[in-house]
């Protein structure tokens with residue numbers, strides 16, 4: 123199986139409705155294609171981890187890459203995996219990051235989330251939380 127994580131820049135005009143629509147597509151298509159993963163939106167950027175059969179991951183990434191709701195997709199991690207980080211979720215999403223504070227740490231304690239993947243999510247969420255000094 124393939125696990126790919128990327129970051130991208132969200133369209134500045136994106137709203138809650140757009141996020142909801144993305145999740146509807148993601149959950150429907152990913153369940154069909156045996157894909158799982160997690161998506162974080164920090165108000166400016168997306169971080170997404172997609173995992174599953176190699177060719178399904180690649181096809182999904184190609185579709186996502188041409189999506190006008192974001193831009194500048196850049197892979198930050200790509201690896202072959204035996205086990206899934208987010209096997210229980212077609213696409214895990216929590217706008218208030220509560221799963222980061224509780225769920226992800228709990229899952230990691232169970233040995234279910236790769237430590238480097240967990241750090242990526244934690245760092246990305248921390249970036250979104252930190253006010254930019256001027």
Ligand SMILES: Cc1cc2nc3c(=O)[nH]c(=O)nc-3n(C[C@H](O)[C@H](O)[C@H](O)COP(=O)(O)O)c2cc1C
Nearest residue numbers: 144147148151152168170182185186189191192213
């Ligand atoms: C940040 C972001 C993440 C997305 N994640 C997924 C995903 O995990 N799975 C998926 O099928 N589509 C995802 N999409 C949507 C795709 O770009 C595309 O709109 C969708 O796959 C089209 O399928 P549909 O015609 O069935 O809605 C994502 C889009 C964005 C902007």
